[in-house]
Amino acid sequence: MQNDAAKPIGPRSRRALTIIWCAFLAASVATMLFFAFVDPAPVVALLRPTAVIPDPTTLYSLGFLFFFAVCGLASALTAWLLSP
Amino acid sequence: MTVDVPPEESYYAAHQKVYPREVDGTFSRLRIIAAWALLGLFYGLPWLRWEGRQAILFDLPARQFHLFGLTLWPQDFVFLAWLLVIAALSLFFFTAVAGRLWCGYACPQTVWTEVFLWMERVTEGDRSRRMKLDASPWSAAKLGRKALKQTLWISFALWTGFTFVGFFTPITELAARLLTLSASGWETFWVLFYGFATYGNAGFLREQVCKYMCPYARFQSAMFDRDTLIISYDAARGEPRGGRRKGVDPATRGLGSCTDCTLCVQVCPTGIDIRNGLQYECIACAACIDACDSVMDRMDYPRGLIRYDTQHRLEHRETRVLRPRVLVYGILLALLIAGFVVALALRKPVGLDVLHDRNTLYRNLPSGEIENVYLLKIMNKDSRPHEFVVTLTADDHNEGEDGLRHRLDPREPRFLVPPGEVFNAAVRVRRNAWNDADDDEVDAEVGVGAAEVHFAITATDDPALTARAESRFFAPKD
Numbered sequence: 233m234q235n236d237a238a239k240p241i242g243p244r245s246r247r248a249l250t251i252i253w254c255a256f257l258a259a260s261v262a263t264m265l266f267f268a269f270v271d272p273a274p275v276v277a278l279l280r281p282t283a284v285i286p287d288p289t290t291l292y293s294l295g296f297l298f299f300f301a302v303c304g305l306a307s308a309l310t311a312w313l314l315s316p
Numbered sequence: 317m318t319v320d321v322p323p324e325e326s327y328y329a330a331h332q333k334v335y336p337r338e339v340d341g342t343f344s345r346l347r348i349i350a351a352w353a354l355l356g357l358f359y360g361l362p363w364l365r366w367e368g369r370q371a372i373l374f375d376l377p378a379r380q381f382h383l384f385g386l387t388l389w390p391q392d393f394v395f396l397a398w399l400l401v402i403a404a405l406s407l408f409f410f411t412a413v414a415g416r417l418w419c420g421y422a423c424p425q426t427v428w429t430e431v432f433l434w435m436e437r438v439t440e441g442d443r444s445r446r447m448k449l450d451a452s453p454w455s456a457a458k459l460g461r462k463a464l465k466q467t468l469w470i471s472f473a474l475w476t477g478f479t480f481v482g483f484f485t486p487i488t489e490l491a492a493r494l495l496t497l498s499a500s501g502w503e504t505f506w507v508l509f510y511g512f513a514t515y516g517n518a519g520f521l522r523e524q525v526c527k528y529m530c531p532y533a534r535f536q537s538a539m540f541d542r543d544t545l546i547i548s549y550d551a552a553r554g555e556p557r558g559g560r561r562k563g564v565d566p567a568t569r570g571l572g573s574c575t576d577c578t579l580c581v582q583v584c585p586t587g588i589d590i591r592n593g594l595q596y597e598c599i600a601c602a603a604c605i606d607a608c609d610s611v612m613d614r615m616d617y618p619r620g621l622i623r624y625d626t627q628h629r630l631e632h633r634e635t636r637v638l639r640p641r642v643l644v645y646g647i648l649l650a651l652l653i654a655g656f657v658v659a660l661a662l663r664k665p666v667g668l669d670v671l672h673d674r675n676t677l678y679r680n681l682p683s684g685e686i687e688n689v690y691l692l693k694i695m696n697k698d699s700r701p702h703e704f705v706v707t708l709t710a711d712d713h714n715e716g717e718d719g720l721r722h723r724l725d726p727r728e729p730r731f732l733v734p735p736g737e738v739f740n741a742a743v744r745v746r747r748n749a750w751n752d753a754d755d756d757e758v759d760a761e762v763g764v765g766a767a768e769v770h771f772a773i774t775a776t777d778d779p780a781l782t783a784r785a786e787s788r789f790f791a792p793k794d
Contacts, residue, residue: 246528249521253529268393271379288377289485293502 251311255304262299267292333450334523334587336433337443337579341606350421351430359475362482367699374484380736385699386660387736391667392697395660402652407532409645411539413637414624415546416600419533425525426599428476428518429585432469439465443582469519470511477511523586527597537596542627543635547600549580549591549622550630557591562615573621577611580604580622590622666702667695668773668783673742677764677790685746686791687725692741694773696733702775703732706743709770709784722747722769722789730776745769745789765791 272291364371366384373382381388381396388395410417419426440446440461449458481503482490493499494507517525526533540546554574560566566573574591581589583603588595590604608622626635673689681687696702706729708722725744733739747767769789775781 246524250529253525257531264396267376268390268396271390273379287500289500289502292376293505 247311251307252304255300255307258303258307259296259299262303263292263296266299267295334585335443335447335582336585336587336603337582337607338437339583339603339606339610341609343602344606347421347430347601351427354422354424354427355431359479362479362487370486370488372483373486376484382736387697387699389667389695389697392663395656395663398652398656398659402649402656405645405649405652408539409642409649411536412541412544412641412645415540415544416536416598419526419536419599420601423599425517425530426585426601428514429522431472432518432522433585435468435472436465439468469515473511473515473519474507475511476514477507477509480510481506523597523599526586526599533596533599539641541639541641542631543637543639545624545626546594547590547598547602547605547622548594548625548627548630549574550620550625551591551593552630554591554621573612573617575611575615579607579611583607663697664781664783665696665698666704666773666775666781666783667693667697668771668785669693669695670771670785670787672787672790678792680792681746684749686749687744687746688769688789688791690743690745690771690787692731692743692771692773692785694731694733694739694741696735696737696739698781699735701732701734702777702781703730704773704775705730706741707772707774708745709772721767743771747789747791749791767791 272288275291276288361372362370369382371382371384375382379390407418436446440449449461452458478490478494485503490499490503493503554572556570556572557574557576558569558571559576560569560571580591581587583606584590585601585603586597586599588597590598602624605622605624609619612619612621628635669692671691671693673691676689679687692706694704706724708724722745725746729741729743731739731741767789768786770784770786772782772784
């Protein structure tokens with residue numbers, strides 16, 4: 233297990249982590265701004281009869297994950313296109 | 317931009333695991349105090365109660381942020397944004413004055429890494445033992461130490477994740493739910509998510525976050541000038557470096573003060589050699605200062621071969637603390653903070669929204685009057701309950717009986733609104749039938765007469781607590 237000590241994280245994983253991290257930062261800002269102006273309560277009320285999405289926490293969580301995914305896509309594309 | 321670099325690997329140098337050596341001294345003690353204070357705040361604050369509820373709670377489902385006695389609503393988003401601007405500018409200010417103070421003492425990445433390093437030290441021993449352990453083949457002892465370390469790390473990371481979620485959902489109830497395994501899926505998910513992030517960042521990535529992932533590390537040098545305090549190696553005094561025995565006058569050997577013991581390199585959490593000058597990897601933790609001072613003491617040399625100093629002083633020139641950059645940051649910061657405090661003090665703790673009844677546009681009453689129904693959303697952002705009285709104000713044409721064409725029924729409805737809540741109150745407004753003297757517009761879409769109607773609410777116990785809103789009154793146009 234010598235490798236474990238010498239090199240915990242390879243350049244590829246580091247690249248992936250950088251992409252994820254930048255997406256996380258941008259998604260946090262986007263989530264904060266979006267939900268400051270959009271209240272998910274009416275959406276919850278609208279969906280309640282169908283029992284698909286029962287509580288606001290789910291919408292906040294899904295909102296964040298959605299932004300995370302989109303920002304991650306942008307982040308990954310940028311890294312990919314800029315790579316030599 | 318260079319083109320002739322090999323693909324993929326080109327962005328980063330091959331990474332060597334850094335084994336920071338333990339260090340004791342003034343700055344490391346300061347760092348430990350800072351870490352205790354900050355971690356204490358993080359882990360302790362969610363448990364603090366204030367006026368019967370959690371003192372700091374970002375209640376997302378209710379869309380309220382509780383900060384001690386203050387309740388912020390989405391409408392107060394500007395305050396949060398303002399606070400973030402103040403935080404950013406403070407960072408600029410302190411960076412201009414004293415370099416990367418943030419990185420060395422306050423950044424969560426640094427603080428949590430310190431805790432994880434401490435756990436590593438407790439389970440695997442000091443630097444040389446850790447290096448030996450990693451190089452040795454797997455054995456029961458190695459497995460035991462590594463397992464113990466992972467247990468500590470994972471428990472601490474999970475506790476961190478739990479605390480983080482505790483800022484968003486009442487922590488005592490969350491603890492009860494987690495203990496009885498009845499937490500909701502999302503709560504569990506976020507505890508694990510944040511716990512995993514803590515584990516990854518503080519356990520594995522460590523200095524690599526600062527080196528490769530931190531935006532601040534990249535642009536902080538823009539705030540630096542030659543009068544900024546940085547961790548600096550006094551090359552003029554230290555060079556030429558070289559080993560010597562204690563008591564030997566270095567001058568006779570043609571040596572400087574640096575004994576080339578490499579302790580400064582061994583203690584560095586980012587694994588750099590400060591003697592090569594200021595590098596962007598340096599997080600200004602001052603561990604090398606403590607290490608070097610201890611050697612200087614042992615050699616009976618004056619301390620400070622590595623020290624906090626400015627570029628100008630190292631060049632034996634004047635250093636000015638008050639310079640345009642610092643003054644501009646300082647004045648801006650002072651203005652923003654003052655503005656924030658004033659705005660917060662003047663903030664109206666009451667809000668009013670008026671919605672016209674959606675189902676019925678108007679009703680013809682037997683008396684010949686016309687009635688409209690409105691839904692008032694009365695927001696009491698104060699920390700005390702208030703009774704509000706609703707009135708119509710004379711912002712529109714002052715005609716009809718007692719100066720207003722519209723009148724409330726009942727005359728002055730009152731509603732008691734608990735603190736931090738939105739109260740939905742239905743009120744009826746009446747007026748006499750439309751007549752030609754009224755010069756109101758005709759709403760083209762609905763084909764009825766429409767007039768503006770202005771609502772006001774006032775707290776009965778505090779006339780200064782008032783809010784206004786307007787809506788429209790609909791009536792058939794003959």
